Amino acid sequence: MTSLSSRYDSGSPSFPIIRESLVALVALALVVLTTIITFVMPLGMEDRIMLSINQMARDSALFDYLMHILSYQKLISGVLLVAGLWALWFMPSLLARRTELLTCSVAAFGSAALSRIMQQLTPEHPRPLQDQALNMTPPTGVDAQTLHDFSSFPSDHGAVFIGLAYVIWRLHRRLGLVAIAFAALLCFTRIYLGYHFITDIVGGGALAILTVQIALLAPFQRIGGWLTGFSQTAPHWFYPLTFVACYGIATLAEELREIVGGLLRFIL
Amino acid sequence: MAIALVAFAILAPLALSGTTAEYAFMSFINQSAQHNELLDYLMNAFSYQKLITGVPLLAGICAIWCMPSLIARRGDILICTLAAFLTSLVSRVMQIFIPDNPRPLQDEALGMTPPFDISPEFHDLTSFPSDHAAVFIGLGYVIWRFCRPLGVIALMFAVLVSFSRAYMGFHFATDIIAGGLLSVIVIELALLTPF
Numbered sequence: 001m002t003s004l005s006s007r008y009d010s011g012s013p014s015f016p017i018i019r020e021s022l023v024a025l026v027a028l029a030l031v032v033l034t035t036i037i038t039f040v041m042p043l044g045m046e047d048r049i050m051l052s053i054n055q056m057a058r059d060s061a062l063f064d065y066l067m068h069i070l071s072y073q074k075l076i077s078g079v080l081l082v083a084g085l086w087a088l089w090f091m092p093s094l095l096a097r098r099t100e101l102l103t104c105s106v107a108a109f110g111s112a113a114l115s116r117i118m119q120q121l122t123p124e125h126p127r128p129l130q131d132q133a134l135n136m137t138p139p140t141g142v143d144a145q146t147l148h149d150f151s152s153f154p155s156d157h158g159a160v161f162i163g164l165a166y167v168i169w170r171l172h173r174r175l176g177l178v179a180i181a182f183a184a185l186l187c188f189t190r191i192y193l194g195y196h197f198i199t200d201i202v203g204g205g206a207l208a209i210l211t212v213q214i215a216l217l218a219p220f221q222r223i224g225g226w227l228t229g230f231s232q233t234a235p236h237w238f239y240p241l242t243f244v245a246c247y248g249i250a251t252l253a254e255e256l257r258e259i260v261g262g263l264l265r266f267i268l
Numbered sequence: 269m270a271i272a273l274v275a276f277a278i279l280a281p282l283a284l285s286g287t288t289a290e291y292a293f294m295s296f297i298n299q300s301a302q303h304n305e306l307l308d309y310l311m312n313a314f315s316y317q318k319l320i321t322g323v324p325l326l327a328g329i330c331a332i333w334c335m336p337s338l339i340a341r342r343g344d345i346l347i348c349t350l351a352a353f354l355t356s357l358v359s360r361v362m363q364i365f366i367p368d369n370p371r372p373l374q375d376e377a378l379g380m381t382p383p384f385d386i387s388p389e390f391h392d393l394t395s396f397p398s399d400h401a402a403v404f405i406g407l408g409y410v411i412w413r414f415c416r417p418l419g420v421i422a423l424m425f426a427v428l429v430s431f432s433r434a435y436m437g438f439h440f441a442t443d444i445i446a447g448g449l450l451s452v453i454v455i456e457l458a459l460l461t462p463f
Contacts, residue, residue, distance in 0.1 A: 243323075
């Protein structure tokens, strides 16, 4: 027992510092770049791409429907990505990297929370569906007023999807490629439906990658290691709680936010 | 097990006939409706939010799955959990064959006041038995069977959650009790079979 748990928190695992820092810097640059594009200098090219994607809207009701359910049904989106995390958790060859898996997954989800905060703190940015200048045709079944009171930048869904896919890719190339392709599909649906601009998604994804890189730093890995140890010492606490947490991650804590929001209405 | 069967056999015709005792109980609960917004809100949340209903119960199943002392009984745990979910299927099938039994919200004779922001609209499934209660109480029962202390909490929670559906007017109290008994029967049956 003890030898296994000390394997988890044996100081900081050695990550190639230069490579990881470069990734973090590129991610940071992308976040800054997309922020500038969104608020200061919108790209005409982006609008053109959005509109050309929008040409497909309403052509096929089936396609619109599939895009719609991929974007909001958690079972076939968030749940699948989180299942990928569990696959990695139980792979015998990756036992030694469980701390990294846990810490980075929490970071990926944390970036969604971060992007929510950014949405509140940055000036209102209407979503493509509501952007008068763009004049998109909503695909079948999409209400043009959806999500109108949330700023569009950055995309928290994009952050979670890309973040989780990145974590999977870090630990397992092949599965990671599938995850990345899947995350890209999910992000496309949100662009197609007019919920987000492309730069919103890129910004959210870059934010997630940046957060994951920061989570590779020793202090975070140590906390992660401490938590991972419980999977050996107290599995009957660790796994139920992790299950609840994973449900939250897969649903982007939508239900929790709804409940807390509802309760706050009574207190305030 | 035998107790459950007998109790169910007695309960079923009673629930279907819509006794006055049932109505009295539902009216009694309904008195609180629309009085306390917080209560109404919490009951509503319990009735449809998965995070605070199914998820904690499944987390309880995870807990007993991972308990070192119960590793040898994992086969049984798996069978029982599957049986609990199967019960909802069973109760759905029952709902098709049983004559239409309107839910409390739709029942004119009862004259319920819906708790806030609930419209008496509903799909046309009969009210008896309650498949939600079957799964919730079923999972609670599975946990209790393998770990008493945790199971007591789980069962109490399952009953609370099921009660919220009665409060919201989706089910009569007897529908819920019947659903729970049904799942106990299915779970015990599953353990008897040589899987």
